[in-house]
Amino acid sequence: MSVVAGTIRTGIGGWVFPEWRGGMFYPSGLAQREELAYAATRLGCIEINSTFYRAQKPTVYAQWRDQTPAGFRFSAKVPRSLTQGRDLAAVAARADGFIEGITTLQDRLGPLVWQFGEQHPAGSQEFDRLLEGLPREANGRVLQHALEVRNRAAWTPELVDVARHHHVALVFSGSSDYPSYADPTGPFIYARLMQSRANLRAGYPQRALEQWALRAQRWARGEDNPDLPHLAHAAPPHAARDVYLLFIGAAKHRNPGAAIALQDHVHAITR
Template sequence: MTAAAGRIRTGIGGWVFPAWRGGMFYPAGLPQREELAHASAALGCIEINSTFYRTQKPAIYAQWREQTPPGFRFSAKAPRTITQTHDLTKVGPRVDAFVGGIVALEDRLGPLVWQFGDTHPADAEAFDGFLQMLPKQADGRRLQHALEVRNPAAWTPELVTVARAHNVALVFSGSAEHPSFADPTADFVYARLMHARPNLRAGYPERALEQWCLRAMRWARGEDNPDLPHVSAEAASTGPREVYVLFIGAAKQRNPGAAMALRDQLARVGAT
C-alpha cells in the first residue's frame, strides 16, 4: 500500500450475539456491558442493524461513542419507515430526524446504509430525487451515504450514473440472494459479504480472504476490481477511497473470525 491509499476497515453486523460468547469471539466471563468495547478494539467497523427497526435517543449513541476507540466507525442501517416507503418524495422529515439523532456518534459515525427491498419500485430517477434530499453534512461533519438496492430491475447504468453524481456508494452485496455489482461510485466503498461457512474457523477459505485482501487494496488505491460483476461499462476514475468490508449474516458465529482474519492479512501486507 502507498501513502495515497485510503483506510480499510473490516467489521461485522451488530455486537450482541450469544454464540460469540464463551470464547468464540468474546472471552469467557466477559460482562455483556463490555462487549462493544471488546469488539470495537478488535475491528474497524460495526454496522448497527437495530436502527432499521427503531432509532435510539442521542444519549444512547453518545454512550456507544464513549465505549469505542478513536478511529473506529459505526455504520448504521436507516429506518425501514424510510426505505419501505414507496413515495420517496415524502420521507424528508424522517430522514432529518434519523440523521439529527445519530450524529451524536460524532467522529465514530461512518456510512449510513439505505437498504431498499427487492420489491421497492424506485428506479434511477426516483433514487436521484431521494439522494438529492439526503444531507451531505450534519453538525459540521461530512456524511457518507451507501445505497443498497435489492430490486434487480433497478440495477441499470443510469443508477450507477446517479450514484456517482451524488458521491453515494452502491453497496456490494456479496450474496447469491441479492444483486451483487461492484461498480465504484463514491470516494468510499461499502461491501457486505454473506458467504461465511460454519465449518471454517475464519468463515472463509484462506484463498477467498486473500482475494478480498487484494480487492480491498485496489479499491483503497482508487482502482477497480474487474473480476467482480459490474452494471456499467464506464470506468470510474477517482482518488484514494475509504473501504469498509463487513461480514454479515450467513454463518454469523464465524463473522468476527472472518473480519479479524482479513484484518490480519491486510496488516501483513502493510495496508492502512
C-alpha cells in the first residue's frame, strides 16, 4: 500500500526584485506586471512580505489570486502592527480586518506567518493566550497559522506544547541568526531557509538540496526529521502534512534557483 503524503511546495519571499530580471529568473523583456504570473507557474508558494508593513486592499488580493494557477499558495506575513505590541491578549480581535481582507485570496491562501522579533518578551503563556483567540476559519476557509519566534529565550518545551495544543506550526528558520528548531507541532510544516550562497547557481550545494528533499518527504508523510535540532519530546504520530519550504534572504538573487532545484529533487524522489 502506498503511503499518503501531503503536498510539498517550494518557493521564495516576494516576487519583485530587480536582480531576478534579465534572465536571472524572469526572462529578458518580461513586463513587470507579468512577473507574478510567471513566478507562480515555476514555484509552489510565495510569501507575501509587503503585508508585514501594510495590509493590502481586497481588490489587490483578488488581482493576485487571479494571476496564479490552481494549486498555488500565497503565505503572508501578518502586519507588524499586530506582532510588535506587548499585549498579545488583544491581538486576536485586532486581526479581524487583516484576516477578512486576505481571505479574498480564497483557495490561493496558505499560512499566515506571525513573526515576533528578537526583543519581543512574549513566552509560552502569552503565546497561548494569543493562539487561543485566533480564528481557525474565516469566510469559509480553514486558516493555517505559523508562529515565528526569534527571541531565543522564548524557545522552551512549553512553547512546543502550546503550539501542539493549538495545532499551529512553529517556523523552522534554517538560519544561524535565529532559533532553529524542527519540532513538528501542527498539520503543516513551514520552513524559511535562509542560507543561500551567492557563488552557487542553485543557492545551496546539491547534496544539501537532496537532503532537504528527503526531509520534506518525511514531513509530508507525517514523520519527523530527527537529524534536525529539536527542543521537546518526540511528536505524536500524525497524518500527512502539507510542507512549505521557502528560500528567504541571504543571497536573494539565488533563491528562485534554489526553490526550483529543490522542487526538481522532490519530484525526482517521488516518481
